Amino acid sequence: xxxxxxxxxxxxVRTMSLLGDPVLHSPCAEVTDFGPxxxxxxxxxxxxxxxxxxxGLAANQIGVGLxxxxxxxxxxxxxxHVGHVVNxxxxxxxxxxxxxxEGCLSLPGLEAGTPRFDRAVVEGAxxxxxxxxxxxxxxxxxxxxxxxxxxxxAVYAQRVTGMRGRRLRRAIRRTPWGARxxxxxxx
Ligand SMILES: [Zn+2]
Numbered sequence: 001x002x003x004x005x006x007x008x009x010x011x012x013v014r015t016m017s018l019l020g021d022p023v024l025h026s027p028c029a030e031v032t033d034f035g036p037x038x039x040x041x042x043x044x045x046x047x048x049x050x051x052x053x054x055x056g057l058a059a060n061q062i063g064v065g066l067x068x069x070x071x072x073x074x075x076x077x078x079x080x081h082v083g084h085v086v087n088x089x090x091x092x093x094x095x096x097x098x099x100x101x102e103g104c105l106s107l108p109g110l111e112a113g114t115p116r117f118d119r120a121v122v123e124g125a126x127x128x129x130x131x132x133x134x135x136x137x138x139x140x141x142x143x144x145x146x147x148x149x150x151x152x153x154a155v156y157a158q159r160v161t162g163m164r165g166r167r168l169r170r171a172i173r174r175t176p177w178g179a180r181x182x183x184x185x186x187x
Contacts, residue, residue: 007070007082008046014062016052019107019155019172020180023060026153028067031086034129038068042084042127045070054105056143058150061106067124069147076138085124085132090148092121093141100142102156109175112160112168120144157185 017024031038041064049057055073059066070084095118102114120141122134136144146156160168169185172178 007072007084008043008050011040011043011045011047013051014044014048016048016108017061017063017106018177018181019157020177020182020184021063021106022184023063023065024106024150024153024155025184026065028058028060028065028151028153031066031068034086034125034127038086039127041066041068042070045084046072049105052105052108056147057105058147060150060153067151069151071140071143071147073140073143075136075140079140081134081136081140083132083134084127085122085134086127088122088124088148088151090120090145091123092119093117093145095119095137095141100139102142102146104146104156106155107157107172107175107181110168110171112157112164114142114156114159116142116145120148122148155185 045057048062056071059068067087072082074080097115097117099113099115101111103111120136122144124132126132157168172181
């Protein structure tokens with residue numbers, strides 16, 4: 001029987017980009033080269049995501065400005081979703097919009113209620129160039145929207161407004177990376 005390879009086992013844990021790092025705040029480029037380096041990037045992304053105990057990671061979070069993200073994320077029914085997508089397009093985001101707790105490996109230690117749609121559909125390709133379509137609901141839909149935002153150069157904190165937004169910005173200011181981070185949010 002062929003064993004399924006666990007993603008990330010051949011990858012290297014890379015340094016996490018933090019809020020304020022320019023690579024997080026500009027749109028990522030389309031992938032055009034589906035060579036072996038792309039598979040290696042996906043492996044490094046899984047290794048880094050697992051080391052940081054995250055549920056999703058975009059390539060620019062390890063300093064690579066390419067349109068790729070990985071995930072290992074439960075939905076609200078506790079179904080686990082594991083995979084990666086290259087050149088994703090958020091083709092559908094619908095259902096109810098609701099506030100739920102959201103955090104990000106690039107804003108470590110922080111969390112805030114963030115509005116997201118309950119259902120999301122992403123289309124793209126695998127690292128081998130095969131087309132993929134990913135449908136998510138609940139927390140996994142939140143993850144898909146969060147990772148798509150990263151590839152556009154956006155972070156969840158930009159969607160947190162009002163009192164929650166002010167509270168989050170105060171918490172950011174108290175972190176070691178906060179001054180740079182806040183500056184990036186205001187641009
Ligand atoms: Zn994030």
